[in-house]
Amino acid sequence: MVAKPFRTAIIGLGAVAEPHIAAYCDLADVEVAAVVDPRQDRVEEICARYGVAGFSSCEALLAAMTPDIACVLTPAATHREITVQCAAAGVHVLCEKPMAVEVSDAEAMAAACDEAGVRFFYGSSYRYLPAVQAARGLIRAGAIGAVRTITERVVTGAGEAAYRPMSPAHYPVGGPGGWGYGLVDHGIHMLDVFPWLCDSPIDRLMGQGDRAGAAARPEYAVFALRSGAMGFLNYDGCTRPVELPGEGVFSDSRQWIAGRGWMGEVGAWDARPGHIDIHGGEGALRVFHYANKLFLNTSGVPREVPVSGRPAPWHFGRQLEDFCDALEQDRAPAVSSDDGLQALRALHAIYASEASGGWRWISAHP
Ligand SMILES: NC(=O)c1ccc[n+]([C@@H]2O[C@H](COP(=O)([O-])OP(=O)(O)OC[C@H]3O[C@@H](n4cnc5c(N)ncnc54)[C@H](O)[C@@H]3O)[C@@H](O)[C@H]2O)c1
Incomplete structure (x- = not known):
């Protein structure tokens, strides 16, 4: 079980990182503890703005500290490597969409989290x-x-x-x-x-x-x-x-x-x-x-x-809050690796349908 506040590291400081961080800073039970990006100037900018520790790689982060949660906000092609590293260090992972580019990578991410006993939250922010x-x-x-x-x-x-x-x-x-x-x-x-x-x-x-x-x-x-x-x-x-x-x-x-x-x-x-x-x-x-x-x-x-609730980008905060609740209650997250994998299988089925010229079934009950 993970205790409050949830020490959270942000991996990847591109376009989507700022709305994530801004929303997280509003959460009482979340402490943005560290940020990671190979772009040194960007790390310095974010560290100065939010007063957090900065690192140039996931390895450097994990050598210095073990956050409770890593939010993986890097390009999809990098999600597998970062998720596997974090899981091996005992860090729970919230990963942006798409879970990966290839289904085999997403499967490896799910397996790595299962083996390490950490939770994986698929960032289906909509x-x-x-x-x-x-x-x-x-x-x-x-x-x-x-x-x-x-x-x-x-x-x-x-x-x-x-x-x-x-x-x-x-x-x-x-x-x-x-x-x-x-x-x-x-x-x-x-x-x-x-x-x-x-x-x-x-x-x-x-x-x-x-x-x-x-x-x-x-x-x-x-x-x-x-x-x-x-x-x-x-x-x-x-x-x-x-x-x-x-x-x-x-x-x-x-x-x-x-x-x-x-x-x-x-x-x-x-x-x-x-x-x-x-x-x-x-x-x-x-x-x-x-x-x-x-x-x-x-x-x-x-x-x-009428729609109640704060609009985007606060949905990123509600998403992380939901993950924190799952961790606190030691239960599976509301949006899991199964959901990320299912969306990715559906995407690849679309490509396969073009190659074969017909419907592609992804359910177990064709
Ligand atoms: N949920 C949404 O609404 C939403 C919106 C936009 C993007 N996204 C997703 O968020 C992720 C990032 O998108 P973006 O638009 O911010 O991309 P971006 O290209 O603007 O930024 C990516 C950042 O990751 C950094 N990076 C690359 N490799 C890294 C590594 N190994 N370790 C640490 N940092 C690394 C880059 O230097 C860059 O700063 C993608 O998965 C994307 O699909 C989601």
Whole structure:
């Protein structure tokens, strides 16, 4: 059992680290004890801002101290090595998505944590966004009947010439890759959140996804949940948006902009807020996950449903708090390596479907 406060180390100080750290600093039971990054100037900047110890590598951190939790916020290609090191040192791991690039790496991470007797929390942070949680509550309460389709579409950009894929440090050339709101880097959220929202696992998938180093194509995935609901994903960062000015919302949160980090202001007009559409037999929901707004239509006219809870980036704090509760109570975390592995298997099944030209089953009951 781990005692409060939970001494937490942040591994990787890139774009997503600051919102994590800011949210953690608000948690009474968490002490951000150390940060790690090979970029010395960045370590110095963060150490000065938050008054924490800094290290240039995971080895140096673990030689100097044994934190209770390591938050792995580095590119996916590095998650395996860092997780295995932390587990071997007896440190519990919260790891950002995707769990790894290859399924074999994610399996090795899960095995290393099991063998070392440490807990692994998969950072499926969308599960902690208040609007997404409120939508799940409504679905579970039967507000829209049985879910029939669930959809996310991010088709946007500033033309092909402006397209910027994620670097090979994140996604090595030849493997799954693409841009920051593409199938791999962003769709992986939905491959976990859609089945979680519907309380039903994915049975089979088909689609096409980009590879790092290859030309970007329109990406899509179609999948069937065991409940009968169908999931649809569509991503393309090589074109331009067609949303009209009146289609946005006043955002209750800042936004994650691919390649730029957290941008914008709370209360500002967001002309193209990211959203998930969920259609059931008796109604429909539109979930503005970052803008923190939720609309329900059961009568023919959509109405806004109030959402309680602090919006992004405080969801990173709630996520870590949930992990701390699990550690304190010595129970399995709410989002585990099984969830991270299942999302990654679903992602790879999409690539395999393109190669084979048909559905790929990932459930044990084809
Ligand atoms: N949950 C979300 O909403 C969300 C949003 C953005 C990114 N992410 C995830 O967070 C992770 C990091 O993304 P990012 O956008 O911050 O990346 P980034 O490229 O901005 O930063 C990565 C950082 O990790 C450091 N790093 C690389 N190898 C390291 C190592 N071995 N040890 C310590 N530090 C190392 C780099 O120097 C860099 O500072 C990725 O897994 C990404 O998918 C999640």
